[in-house]
Amino acid sequence: MAKNKNTEQKIFDAATELFMEKGVDRTSVRDIASKAGINLALMNYYFRSKENLFDAIFTNLVKENTRELLKILDSDMDLEEKVQNYVNAYIDILTSNPLLVPFFMAIIHRSQDKITKMKMISNLYGTEKFSQQIVDEGKKGTIRRTDPSHFFVDMISLITFPFAIRPLIMDRNEMSAEDFNLFIHERKEHVTNLLLKNMKDC
Amino acid sequence: MAKNKNTEQKIFDAATELFMEKGVDRTSVRDIASKAGINLALMNYYFRSKENLFDAIFTNLVKENTRELLKILDSDMDLEEKVQNYVNAYIDILTSNPLLVPFFMAIIHRSQDKITKMKMISNLYGTEKFSQQIVDEGKKGTIRRTDPSHFFVDMISLITFPFAIRPLIMDRNEMSAEDFNLFIHERKEHVTNLLLKNMKDC
DNA sequence: GAGTGTTTAAAATATAGTTTAAAACAATAT
DNA sequence: ATATTGTTTTAAACTATATTTTAAACACTC
Numbered sequence: 001m002a003k004n005k006n007t008e009q010k011i012f013d014a015a016t017e018l019f020m021e022k023g024v025d026r027t028s029v030r031d032i033a034s035k036a037g038i039n040l041a042l043m044n045y046y047f048r049s050k051e052n053l054f055d056a057i058f059t060n061l062v063k064e065n066t067r068e069l070l071k072i073l074d075s076d077m078d079l080e081e082k083v084q085n086y087v088n089a090y091i092d093i094l095t096s097n098p099l100l101v102p103f104f105m106a107i108i109h110r111s112q113d114k115i116t117k118m119k120m121i122s123n124l125y126g127t128e129k130f131s132q133q134i135v136d137e138g139k140k141g142t143i144r145r146t147d148p149s150h151f152f153v154d155m156i157s158l159i160t161f162p163f164a165i166r167p168l169i170m171d172r173n174e175m176s177a178e179d180f181n182l183f184i185h186e187r188k189e190h191v192t193n194l195l196l197k198n199m200k201d202c
Numbered sequence: 203m204a205k206n207k208n209t210e211q212k213i214f215d216a217a218t219e220l221f222m223e224k225g226v227d228r229t230s231v232r233d234i235a236s237k238a239g240i241n242l243a244l245m246n247y248y249f250r251s252k253e254n255l256f257d258a259i260f261t262n263l264v265k266e267n268t269r270e271l272l273k274i275l276d277s278d279m280d281l282e283e284k285v286q287n288y289v290n291a292y293i294d295i296l297t298s299n300p301l302l303v304p305f306f307m308a309i310i311h312r313s314q315d316k317i318t319k320m321k322m323i324s325n326l327y328g329t330e331k332f333s334q335q336i337v338d339e340g341k342k343g344t345i346r347r348t349d350p351s352h353f354f355v356d357m358i359s360l361i362t363f364p365f366a367i368r369p370l371i372m373d374r375n376e377m378s379a380e381d382f383n384l385f386i387h388e389r390k391e392h393v394t395n396l397l398l399k400n401m402k403d404c
Numbered sequence: 405g406a407g408t409g410t411t412t413a414a415a416a417t418a419t420a421g422t423t424t425a426a427a428a429c430a431a432t433a434t
Numbered sequence: 435a436t437a438t439t440g441t442t443t444t445a446a447a448c449t450a451t452a453t454t455t456t457a458a459a460c461a462c463t464c
Contacts, residue, residue: 007410023311025227028452039412044454102311105366109304110225112369121367122374149375149385150392153364161359164307164366167314172324173351183351190352198396209442231421241444246422 008046010036015043016057020099023106024054055117058107062120065093065100070123073130079137080196082130083155087192090159095184101163125152143199151195158191210248212238217245218259222301225308226256257319260309264322267295267302272325275332281339282398284332285357289394292361297386303365327354345401353397360393 014036018027029050033040047053072085094100104121111117131148138145162169162184170180216238220229231252235242249255274287296302306323313319333350340347364371364386372382 023227025225026312030452040453041413041455042411045410048454050453102307105304105307106311108367108369109308110228118369118373122370125370125374147388147392149371150389153371153389154360154393154396156367157359157363158356161363161366162355164363165310165358167310167320168324168327169351169355171317171320172327186349187352187355190349191356194356194396194400197400230419232419241442242421243423243445244443247442250422252421 007036007038007042010038011043011046011053012057012060015053016061019054019057020097020103023103024110058117059120061100061103062123065097066123068093070127073127079133079143079199082133083195084192086155087159087195088188091184091188091191094160094163095181098163098166098180101160102166105164125156144201146199151199155191155195158187158194162187209238209240209244212240213245213248213255214259217255218263221256221259222305226312260319261322263302263305264325267299268326270295272329275329281335281345281401284335285397286394288357289361289397290390293386293390293393296362296365297383300365300368300382303362304368307366327358346403348401353401357393357397360389360396364389 011032015027015032018031018035022031029043030040032043032053043050043053047056068089069086072082072089075082077085107117108121131152134143134146134148134151137143166180169175169183170177173179173183175183213234217229217234220233220237224233231245232242234245234255245252245255249258270291271288274284274291277284279287309319310323333354336345336348336350336353339345368382371377371385372379375381375385377385
């Protein structure tokens, strides 16, 4: 840990951790200040309010975690390779930060009014190009005709949902954090197969 | 005697709505009182505390919404019919109360410590009997050998996740609430097919 | 050492959940 | 019909904590 991180960054980091762990509403600015080792009022000095700080953190998290995924969707790989890459990359991202999904879920539920936030997560979603590719390959006959919106929802559901219910899965199957990661790792191939098999006629 | 049942129920109902809509932590007891049209102190009179009220509501919601699903899983249908019934029943329940999933997600994230709550949701999960059935039919050769825990996660993910991101789906595809219901209705068959097809060799 | 940006301490607001004490009510026994 | 009792409701107070604002202290640069 770099020891002279500037104060703004310390606040930002501490808040990020706390928001993800305990949820925005159960994190007080005192918690943030004390975790960052700074005075209470500094949060206000750097980010006018808690809500503002939250916005900054949220925007940052979305940017950090979508770039790679969108690049894959927009690339020129064929569908099969693309799905495979997307699933792997997405699961890798989430494995290295298992709280990302519950955090986003909470935000969707929490700030339905704030369309802006919605739009940002929404971009995690399929691009036009990807949808078109599914339609095209359906017409060409390389794959079964598939509704892109259902396909996309399937894919995201299968990838992300296990992280949303991670505590339940771990509890029920008596898994450690490592066990869970193993389980999730298995899902890379499992989900890819499930999705691709469904696209093929048979 | 009739009147007090009324008040208690009014509090219970108002709180249920608010908790599901805005989340537990963003709902104040004053909100509840005003929505229920009762005095602030009555909440404490009937349910000792907000957390207590929350527990009561939560327990009730779980009970209400799992009974039918567990009955299906424990029934003597063959696997194919069972999956079909489960998917349909689950989607019907969620369609008639689209906030159920986000609410449960929030709880999982919110009260990871409270094991009891975990266990309750956990029972939404596959029963032993169902898992065994998957293993058995795999051995018999009626279906491909399938890992029950992955299968179950797949099934729940595909059913419930769309509700967790409902605002996003609606926003992105410019859907009204009705459109969304239609989309979800389509998923009954879609998800069933996806799951069943994957269990067959081909 | 004046001026700048940064940090601290403390006061002022605001809102949360909970508790109290007494009034209003309903049912029943006198 | 009235007094007694237990239940339900009310308004206000209490306690705790969250958030925002203000002003002063510090430290660095020019």
